[in-house]
């Protein structure tokens with residue numbers, strides 16, 4: 001506890017160092033319970049934070065977000081843009097560029113994959129070989145989403161089109177697949193369950209798993225399928241009036257499955273700003289009041305899915321072509337996809 005800590009000032013207690021206790025003269029504990037965004041960012045300054053679902057490759061918006069991520073302590077971003085439509089081919093390239101310019105910050109996913117034709121499978125293999133770290137967001141089912149219900153390359157349900165082959169390919173590359181599914185009931189869910197059971201070596205991340213979904217459903221699915229991860233879009237639960245739940249409702253599920261929850265902003269979809277979605281991630285972290293659990297969901301769960309992916313044949317060929325075998329710091333037998341990608345970026349010829 002900070003020296004001079006004052007029991008009427010729980011906010012100050014959470015801050016690193018001893019912040020000015022002058023902010024809390026006489027107010028009730030009630031008022032102080034909600035920290036400001038500034039206080040949250042300061043309180044969790046040392047916590048690594050990754051946004052596991054971000055669309056800011058679209059329109060190159062990631063560029064203008066960089067200062068905001070800096071300010072708000074968002075360290076890394078799983079980046080893509082458009083979803084399951086031809087426009088996503090261009091945003092995949094934008095995500096790749098962002099990664100080439102800043103591999104410490106950006107993790108490119110590919111979503112410009114036609115889920116209905118065999119060509120999509122070849123494209124996915126090519127992109128995973130190149131160095132993309134996952135597939136998504138994809139529209140594996142969408143009836144109601146204003147953004148996705150009409151996209152050209154969506155499937156009707158999570159076992160439709162070439163999705164079964166796609167799951168097998170993702171398992172081969174140990175790359176996760178981030179699926180948008182709406183509604184989260186009926187056929188889309190029974191087909192998701194079928195996919196989870198049929199492809200136990202594939203990691204499925206259910207996009208915004210708390211959106212129009214109950215904690216009970218989420219708990220049951222996580223319980224039944226060890227290859228399922230949940231992307232938690234806290235911004236919806238905290239700030240969207242359509243949410244039937246509050247954060248507290250989901251906390252028991254998060255505690256029960258500490259290794260399979262990841263946090264995201266979904267670029268603030270449906271909210272007045274993306275910053276609100278970042279704030280909501282912090283609000284959840286703050287409510288957990290468990291630094292180890294916070295670190296897992298904020299960072300290491302998603303990071304683990306990235307780090308475990310091995311370097312691809314294409315990456316290794318490029319590295320050899322650039323004389324990488326002579327680099328004593330490089331063990332080509334155990335190289336990860338992330339390490340290979342970074343080496344290729346450092347040594348110039350990637351693009």
Ligand SMILES: [Zn+2]
Pocket residue numbers: 053055137207266269
């Ligand atoms: Zn999304």
